Amino acid sequence: MPAPLLLRLAGGLSAGLLSMSPAGAAPAAAPGQVPDTIAQRAAACTTCHGKEGRATNQGYFPRIAGKPAGYLYNQLVNFREGRRHYPLMTYLVEHLSDAYLMEIAQHFASLDLPYPPPQTSGAPAAQLEHGRRLVQQGDPARQLPACVACHGNALTGVKPSIPGLLGVPRDYLNGQLGAWKNAQRRAHAPDCMAKIASQLTPEDIAAVSTWLSSQPVPADAKPVAALPQALPVACGGVGAQ
Structure with missing residues (x-):
């Protein structure tokens, strides 16, 4: 993505995330004003991740709707702290607090939306x-x-x-x-x-x-509560499974 376009996009997106305080702290919006809700502020994420964070099965950007909140939170922190590298994501989250990142993560984790059909067909x-x-x-x-x-x-x-x-x-x-x-x-x-x-x-x-x-997503695509056995390898950031 060209640098000037990246900066313009980042500027527009960051306004949605940074110009408002976390949900619950602001008074109700007056008529004609944009409501100060986490759904409205998180709409900045949908520019890349698709409507309501559901993305598509094409291209590069992943779906974030319905993913476990702990996973989404960890990835936001990883972008902020340099463990993952994507300039626009880093720009968006570098000044956001842990609590705000968790609020964003919990919002998208709460969404239960249908998936598109499988992307890949006809593979060898x-x-x-x-x-x-x-x-x-x-x-x-x-x-x-x-x-x-x-x-x-x-x-x-x-x-x-x-x-x-x-x-x-x-x-x-x-x-x-x-x-x-x-x-x-x-x-x-x-x-x-x-x-x-x-x-x-x-x-x-x-x-x-x-x-x-190439695999269809099951009708109930929600993450399960626990694994039937211990993880086969030690993984940081996932908690006890």
């Missing part, structure tokens, strides 16, 4: 099988846990802080796995995803993102 059968095997079974020979072992059997995420993997754009999945592999994205230590991604080949990443983006 061998690639799909490779991806399915890694997602559902992992690779014990390489000490790679299955994705379902952490993200839930239905891959819809786990409260409070593990995201779902279905309904996410393939390009975004590729980009984030690549960012972890190349140390461009980090999380709270111990960074389990960095450890896992470092062992993935480019073919593994393409297969996993292709299989995940």
